[in-house]
Amino acid sequence: MKSIQRLGAAALLSLLLAACVPKAVVRTPGDAGMLNEQQTREQALAGTDHWTLEGRIAVSDSKTSGSGDITWVQDGQHYVFTIRGPFGKSFRLTGSPDEALLEGMDGGPINGPDAEALLRRALGWEVPLRELRAWVLGLRADGGPAELSFGQDRLPSLLQQDGWNVDYREWDTTRQPALPKKVFADKAPFKVKLSIESWQLAPR
Known part of the structure; x- marks a missing residue:
């Protein structure tokens, strides 16, 4: 009886250990069909510039990090x-291509012509805002070469552009075209992790 119990415990332990092992990410450069499907997605979403997303964001470098809910x-x-963020602390960044305003700082609001430089100076965060606007939709950003790898679902799994690696961990395939749910971007030593809980796209 004890031998059977030991065997059962060993089998259960093996199953638990197997469940803890992360699945290997299978990526492919993509064939002509996948690239055509991506181009169709990009054409369908190219004019999408009125939307709201909500979720979680985490930003880190080799020394510091910060995270919070994002709208x-x-x-x-x-x-x-x-x-x-935690303890009720919040930041609000508003802007356009030529100006930006960051509110919520202890010393009061600060502004400047470049939102990325503003975040870098005030918070030490390196966030590629210009490119992220395209990447968050699963699109290649304008202005530079990009390399795509695809997952088994035939959707982008890794986008490499402007020195950043954009890792698409999960997609919302209930939407057509599909939209990302988890976007992890890194350019050593900087990392930006975005987990999207909801998308609201204005009708076109």
Whole structure:
């Protein structure tokens, strides 16, 4: 009886250990069909510039990190990021291609012509806002070469552009075209992790 119990415990332990092992990510450069499907997605979403997403964001480098809930409202060229961190602390970044305002700092609001430089100076965060606007939709950003790898679902799994690796961990395939749910971008030593809980796209 004890031998059977030991065998049962060993089998259960093996199953638990197997469950803890992360699945290997299978990626392929993609064939002509996958690339054509991606081009169709990009054409369908190219004019999508009015939307709201909500979720979680985490930003880190080799020394510091920060995270919180995020609401991102994109209204044409104008955007509003609201990040609510622990202890009720929140930041609000509003702007357009030529100006940005960061609110929620201890010393009061600060502004400048470059939102990325503003975040870098105020918080030490390196966030590629210009490219992220395209990447968060699963699109290649304009202005630079990009390399794509695809997953078994025939959707982008890894996008490499402007020195960043954009890892698509999960997609919402209930939407057509599909939209990302988890976007992890890194450019050593910087990392940006975005987990999207909801998308709201304005009708076109």
